[in-house]
Amino acid sequence: MKLLLRLEQPTSGRVLLDGRDVFTLDGTAFREYRTKVQAVFQDPWSSLNPRMRVRDTIAEALVVNRPVSAAQAQARVDEVLQQVGLAPDAGGRYPHEFSGGQRQRIALASALASSPELIVLDEPVSALDVSIRAQVMNLLKDLQAQQPLAYLLVAHNLATVRYIAHRTAVMYLGKIVEYAPTASLFRAPRHPYTKALFAAALPANPDAPREDFVLAGEVPSPIDPPTGCAFHPRCPFAMADCARVAPVAREVDAGHLVSCHLY
Amino acid sequence: MSAGPVLLELRDLHAHLSTRWGVVRAVDGVSLTVREGETLGLVGESGCGKTMTALSILRLLPQPAGRIVAGQILLEGEDLVPKSERQMRRIRGRRISMILQDPQTSLNPVFSVGNQLVEALRVHRAGPRRRLRALAQEALRQVRVAAPAQRLRDFPHQMSGGMKQRVVGAIAVSGPPRVLIADEPTTALDVTIQLQYLTLLEEIQERTRLAMLFITHDFGIVARICDRVAVMYAGRIVESGPTRELFAAPRHPYTQALMAAVPRMDESVERLPAIDGQPPALQRLPPGCRFAPRCRHADDRCQREYPAVFAVGREHEAACWRAESSPSR
Ligand SMILES: Nc1ncnc2c1ncn2[C@@H]1O[C@H](COP(=O)(O)OP(=O)(O)OP(=O)(O)O)[C@@H](O)[C@H]1O
Ligand code: SF4
Ligand SMILES: [Mg+2]
Numbered sequence: 001m002k003l004l005l006r007l008e009q010p011t012s013g014r015v016l017l018d019g020r021d022v023f024t025l026d027g028t029a030f031r032e033y034r035t036k037v038q039a040v041f042q043d044p045w046s047s048l049n050p051r052m053r054v055r056d057t058i059a060e061a062l063v064v065n066r067p068v069s070a071a072q073a074q075a076r077v078d079e080v081l082q083q084v085g086l087a088p089d090a091g092g093r094y095p096h097e098f099s100g101g102q103r104q105r106i107a108l109a110s111a112l113a114s115s116p117e118l119i120v121l122d123e124p125v126s127a128l129d130v131s132i133r134a135q136v137m138n139l140l141k142d143l144q145a146q147q148p149l150a151y152l153l154v155a156h157n158l159a160t161v162r163y164i165a166h167r168t169a170v171m172y173l174g175k176i177v178e179y180a181p182t183a184s185l186f187r188a189p190r191h192p193y194t195k196a197l198f199a200a201a202l203p204a205n206p207d208a209p210r211e212d213f214v215l216a217g218e219v220p221s222p223i224d225p226p227t228g229c230a231f232h233p234r235c236p237f238a239m240a241d242c243a244r245v246a247p248v249a250r251e252v253d254a255g256h257l258v259s260c261h262l263y
Numbered sequence: 264m265s266a267g268p269v270l271l272e273l274r275d276l277h278a279h280l281s282t283r284w285g286v287v288r289a290v291d292g293v294s295l296t297v298r299e300g301e302t303l304g305l306v307g308e309s310g311c312g313k314t315m316t317a318l319s320i321l322r323l324l325p326q327p328a329g330r331i332v333a334g335q336i337l338l339e340g341e342d343l344v345p346k347s348e349r350q351m352r353r354i355r356g357r358r359i360s361m362i363l364q365d366p367q368t369s370l371n372p373v374f375s376v377g378n379q380l381v382e383a384l385r386v387h388r389a390g391p392r393r394r395l396r397a398l399a400q401e402a403l404r405q406v407r408v409a410a411p412a413q414r415l416r417d418f419p420h421q422m423s424g425g426m427k428q429r430v431v432g433a434i435a436v437s438g439p440p441r442v443l444i445a446d447e448p449t450t451a452l453d454v455t456i457q458l459q460y461l462t463l464l465e466e467i468q469e470r471t472r473l474a475m476l477f478i479t480h481d482f483g484i485v486a487r488i489c490d491r492v493a494v495m496y497a498g499r500i501v502e503s504g505p506t507r508e509l510f511a512a513p514r515h516p517y518t519q520a521l522m523a524a525v526p527r528m529d530e531s532v533e534r535l536p537a538i539d540g541q542p543p544a545l546q547r548l549p550p551g552c553r554f555a556p557r558c559r560h561a562d563d564r565c566q567r568e569y570p571a572v573f574a575v576g577r578e579h580e581a582a583c584w585r586a587e588s589s590p591s592r
Contacts, residue, residue: 099541100309129308130480134524134537141534156454159526163535183531200458202483204525206507210487215455218423 004120004152005039017118035066038111042123044103047110048095054081054106055091061110080109083146084139101132105139112143122154137163158201162186167255170194173222173230179249180256190258192235229261237262267299269337270474271320271359271442276334278319281327285546289315291498292334297442300472304485304506307495308542313478316495317444320476321361322351339441357387360435364447366427369434370419376403376430377415383434402433407463425456432463439471446478461488482525486510491578494518497542497553504579514581517554552583560585 002008003015006022015022017033025033041047049057058080059073068076081090084105095103104124111119121140125133141164143149155161161168161182168185170178170193178191189195199211217234220226226233232242241261249257278290289312297303305313318324320336322343336343338359343351363369371379380399381392388395396415403411406429419427428448435443445464449457465488468475477489485492485506493503494515502515513519520538540557543549552570555561565584573586 101541130482130521131308131524131538132541134526134535135539137526138535138537157526159528162528162531163526186528186531196455198528200455201528202458202481202487203529204482204486204510204522204527205529206486206510208486208529215459218425218456219453 005037006033034064035114036117037120038114038116038118039120039122040104040107040111040124042127044100044107045095047107048103050095053092053094054098054109057095057106058091058110058113062113066114076113077109080112083112083143084109085135099132101128101136104128104132104136108136108139108143115147117148118150118152120152120154123156124153125160126155126157133160140164158186158198170197173220173225175230175259176249177231177260178256178258180253184253184256188253190252190256190263191231191260192237192262193231196234229259267301267472269296269298270339271297271476272335272337273316273320274335274337276316276319276336277332278315278324278329279332280315280325280329282546287545288498288548289329289545290319291545291548293495293498293500295493295500295503297474297476299441299474300468301490302468302475302477302488304489304492305476305478305495306480306482306485306492308480310545311495311542312498312545313495314446317361317446317476317478320444321355321359322346322348323355356383356435356440357438358440359442359444360438360440361444361446362428362431362435362448364450366424366431366451367419369431370427372419374418375415376417376419376422380415380430380434380437383437387438398437402437403430405436405467406430406433407459408433423456425452425460428452428460429463432460432467436467436471436473440473442474442476443468444476444478447480449484450479464488482510482522494521497548498545499553499582501554501583502579502581504576508576508579512576514575514579514586515554515583516558516560516585518581520557 003010009023017036022033055077058077062068062073062076077091078088081088086102086105086109095106098106125136128136137160140151144151151164153161153165165182168180168182169176170191172193178185178189178194189198196215215234220233228243228245229247232238235242239261247259247261249259250263252258252263273293273295276290276293280287280289293316295303305316307313315324319331324330331344334344338354343354377396377399380402381395384395384398399415400411403414408414408426408429422430449460452460461484479485489506491504492506492509493500494517495501496517502509502513502518509518510522513522523536524538526535538557543553543556549555551566551568552558552561555565558565570582570584572580572582575581575586
């Protein structure tokens with residue numbers, strides 16, 4: 001995710017946006033990229049300035065990346081505030097005068113201001129309360145319905161993923177182990193790690209079957225991952241090959257890829 | 264699990280915090296009971312007063328702002344409110360313990376884990392250091408820490424979050440206490456580690472039959488480990504009842520709306536019914552029902568008068584005017 005936002009350099013491989021390598025962009029092309037890709041983080045404070053009025057924070061996000069007049073910027077601010085469901089007078093207030101859910105809306109409004117193509121959502125609702133969480137998740141869906149907009153959602157809550165994502169990639173120690181249309185993944189998770197995640201998730205239902213597939217051991221350090229399949233030391237199905245050979249992705253169902261020697 | 268006698272009871276507890284913005288009525292008339300061998304879940308939105316309720320019970324409200332202004336806290340029938348700090352020190356850790364969200368705040372970084380466990384044990388057990396050391400090792404084994412003898416020498420920063428939370432658990436249950444208060448103990452943990460930890464708490468409870476007050480806002484955790492649930496809103500309990508019944512037939516409009524707003528991992532929904540607005544500030548509470556500004560059933564009386572608590576089932580109560588007319592069994 002940090003790679004995508006160009007906060008860090010890759011050690012190998014490439015990041016493409018609309019087919020262009022993001023790390024070779026410079027000057028105008030890079031500024032263009034910055035308007036096309038925006039981010040919203042778990043903690044809305046990371047994109048808000050406590051001493052600036054909301055209106056100015058959003059306008060700044062816009063002006064930094066694009067040559068626009070003050071009047072144009074103000075008009076756009078009103079527009080995005082309305083899109084995220086905040087009253088027009090919200091622009092004149094400071095971030096601390098809002099609730100957590102409202103602050104997350106403001107962060108979303110500043111991300112939207114430059115009409116991005118992609119918004120990286122890093123745990124956007126995990127710090128919010130249940131009642132506010134639903135408001136923000138619905139807003140995310142509505143915004144996507146109104147305009148051409150792609151989300152890269154980073155989340156650990158499976159219910160959130162199921163509600164928002166069209167496709168889902170499951171990562172373990174920096175590698176994608178399973179990648180599928182969300183419906184297919186939830187219907188039949190294949191990778192043992194994905195299965196463990198599903199078993200460990202606690203559905204909000206006291207009568208849910210208890211699949212006690214409790215993983216032993218701790219998560220190893222990503223700096224020095226295990227050989228072969230990185231999951232093999234914790235995998236209940238590990239075979240001799242798993243410790244030696246890294247599995248490659250195989251398609252097990254339409255668009256459903258799994259990297260595991262069992263498939 | 265079959266529940267025994269009531270070990271902890273709160274009767275109309277009120278705790279206030281004086282702040283620059285006014286008096287925060289963080290706990291505003293809370294009554295609840297927890298029995299031996301039973302887990303009561305306390306759920307509610309951020310800022311509704313869950314942690315302050317827990318801290319009131321231990322008499323550890325933030326000082327000098329916090330004060331218990333009315334009510335009783337009965338631990339095995341004995342009221343803790345009039346107790347002196349010295350008396351409380353003999354009760355905390357021994358008869359009643361607490362596990363906090365962040366293990367970091369409960370462990371001292373400059374002492375080894377063994378050292379801290381021995382100190383915790385020394386509070387309620389006399390004996391030579393060697394014997395306490397053996398007991399500490401046993402305590403770690405009970406929270407399923409592998410190679411406990413070696414772990415005793417570790418410092419907190421050498422351990423993972425899950426391991427640290429186990430150590431906190433070992434200290435908390437070393438009494439062993441009659442009542443354990445767990446305030447979101449797994450929020451900081453990885454999901455696969457969370458389940459290990461919850462299973463461990465269940466095991467300990469089975470063995471010691473302690474009464475557990477489990478604070479969370481995760482309905483998945485509630486469904487998994489709580490026998491009964493109390494739902495808190497703006498400083499008060501608005502509904503309480505057996506877990507299964509509360510999930511199947513919530514009676515308070517807030518509980519109903521909250522349950523409907525939880526995304527499900529076992530079914531696909533197009534749109535979640537969200538609750539508009541947000542809870543009231545605790546220093547400016549409306550006179551009537553605190554949920555009225557967000558409630559779609561609110562009428563004139565709701566705006567004027569705080570609803571009484573009505574029985575809506577066996578051990579199932581709701582503080583809502585709409586529950587008044589319901590058949591009470
Ligand atoms: N040290 C403090 N001084 C003054 N007010 C406080 C203090 N700590 C908390 N409060 C206020 O007391 C009220 C209750 O807070 P409490 O921590 O009990 O909420 P909570 O239900 O535990 O929320 P969360 O789910 O976020 O942990 C809140 O309105 C909060 O702002
Ligand atoms: S008392 Fe009235 S406002 Fe409060 S929850 Fe019940 S119906 Fe709604
Ligand atoms: Mg709390």
